[in-house]
Amino acid sequence: MIELRTYVFLDSLQPQLASYMGTASLGFLPVPGDSCLWLEVAPGMAVHRLSDIALKASNVHLGQQIVERSFGSMVVHHRDQSDVLESGSKMLQHLNTHEFDRQQCVVMWNEVIRGITPDHATLINRDNRRGSMILPGQSMFIMETEPAGYIVYAANEAEKAANVTLVEARAVGAYGRLLMTGKEADVLEAQRAATDALSRLTCRKGEVDDHY
DSSP, X not given: XXXXXXXEEESXXXXXXXXXXXXXXXXXXXXXXXXXXXXXXESTTHHHHHHHHHHHHSSOEEEEEEEOSSOEEEEEEESSHHXXXXXXXXXXXXXXXXXXXSOOOEEEEEEEEOSOXXXXXXXXXXXXXXXOOOOTTOEEEEEEEESTTHHHHHHHHHHHHSOOEEEEEEOSSSSEEEXXXXXXXXXXXXXXXXXXXXXXXXXXXXXXXXXX
16 A cells, blocks of 8 residues: 655746755756656655656656655656656556545644844754755744655745745655745745645645644
8 A cells, every 4th residue: 555645746946946956866956947746655665666657657857766664755857847747647547546635734833933043043054054054133934844745845835935045945754844044024925925835735634734
């Protein structure tokens, strides 16, 4: 039994998120403007067959494939949206399921912290090597989701909506984590856009459930 945990289509990768994904990618690097599909399943080994199906279905590139015992995730991307959607359709056919049968996205944490202190900023920057740095005095938007893969959708929509800096968008593991910084008004707009985007995701268990 293969469980569809995350199935998220991004119509156009935003520049910061595309660059961030490139720092972790072991496959073909995405570029801004690419369409992208992030898929996560359980158990993890099932992702190998799905990668094979996706790559044979269209001209997509495999940007990333992570295989853990519990979960497996993969990212395919291409400039042409139709290629990405075709590969997604073939994978769903193989699983005998539909996009909306994906697991419900649960927002585990959703908060804005205003006026970050220098000590706090330094520790955050030491822990995050793949994204940009946070500067003292900026505001910070933090979000955590389960499953992890939904965080890329939140990050992409937030970057579309506001002039913010992407510090972290971790989409692998038990939980996804997003950290963005900037002026307070921009950070609040990014939070609104990310929260609204996740609330629009239709899943088998209904609407998104905000814990915070």
